[in-house]
Amino acid sequence: MRGKTQHPTIPKPERQIKGKFRPRRPKSRKEEAEFGPGKTDILVCKKCGAFYWYKSWKARLSDYPELKQSKRIKFVLCPACQMIKDKKYEGEIILETVPSDFKEDIKNLAKNYGKRAIVADPMDRIISIKEKRVKRVTAKRKRGATSRKEFKGLKDIR
Structure with a gap:
């Protein structure tokens, strides 16, 4: 069996074929x-x-x-x-049954948080804040999770 080399560890489709190379490695992250x-x-x-x-x-x-x-x-x-143009977003925070005396403070807190976030990473921003119930839409999922910690004193946070 001198002419043929067997490769027991390498599967057949990945073995080097004469005149061809192995398939390209998978893409890195x-x-x-x-x-x-x-x-x-x-x-x-x-x-x-x-x-x-x-x-x-x-x-x-x-x-x-x-x-x-x-x-x-x-x-x-x-x-x-x-994402804003396509009306897509990655995170959403809805605050319901917010006491009226806290509404303005929460809105200002969200706006200031958004200003700090956009300076750190321009892709990380607050897209909109709606008035009826405090609804905050973010361009990154991570911001939604971290701001939940900020609003933890309120009961109905989704």
């Missing part, structure tokens, strides 16, 4: 990221003004290390603005 592989240009959101470089969206271009270096700039919609 970075390659299968939520927004696809990284772009080489600087992207600017048409709507909110967020900047994209080094595989993530940032609030300010002044943080870019090679600002003097010439790079192409493209104007696009960032993923968060695209």
